[in-house]
Ligand SMILES: Nc1nc2c(ncn2[C@@H]2O[C@H](COP(=O)(O)OP(=O)(O)O)[C@@H](O)[C@H]2O)c(=O)[nH]1
């Protein structure tokens with residue numbers, strides 16, 4: 001049995017915490033002996049996220065760890081979590097549980113079957129998502145295909161991914177667009193991070209498996225059509241440019 005670290009990047013998640021998402025994750029962790037830790041990475045939430053976790057959870061759940069770092073966005077939260085993880089499998093998910101946490105079993109199984117990277121795939125099934133979100137998702141896929149490629153991977157953006165920890169650490173060393181930890185304003189989900197990570201995984205010849213998972217849209221009101229689109233295009237252009245100049249070889 002391989003040991004699993006669950007990493008959850010969080011930023012201003014009081015609303016979801018009050019819905020009981022962390023209780024759900026911790027109950028799952030308790031029910032799975034393979035899960036050795038739930039590592040919450042908060043990078044400077046400006047609401048009561050940290051206070052709430054400390055008051056209601058930390059200390060009461062042996063598998064729960066809280067890592068507080070300076071604000072640098074989701075991508076670096078995930079990176080920091082991957083570096084800290086003690087398991088032989090590192091799995092990351094979003095705090096809103098848009099994909100039910102039990103689905104992690106399927107991803108973990110994929111790693112145990114010998115894959116290096118196993119990612120959740122929503123296909124075109126984005127239940128309950130507003131039309132603007134669906135349009136953004138489609139535009140993203142078109143741009144990604146044109147700019148970066150990524151053979152055989154359909155959904156790069158699902159926030160539900162598992163890695164063999166040794167593979168993840170090798171991949172992190174190969175990142176370029178997301179290699180440096182830099183400050184960001186407000187929440188930042190860094191859409192390009194998943195793409196660079198998978199791009200590097202393919203370059204390294206890692207075995208990648210995509211597993212269909214259910215996904216239910218949870219609105220967080222962080223989305224801004226204009227700035228998010230500009231950010232995504234910038235990220236993908238950087239990855240493409242890095243590739244052209246041979247940075248990933
Ligand atoms: N550490 C960290 N996590 C973040 C940041 N922004 C978003 N997140 C987390 O990333 C995950 C995905 O965020 P969400 O708003 O659901 O993004 P979306 O579903 O992709 O629109 C959640 O667990 C958030 O708390 C950030 O700036 N830092």
Ligand SMILES: [Mg+2]
Pocket residue numbers: 094096098218220
């Ligand atoms: Mg979400």
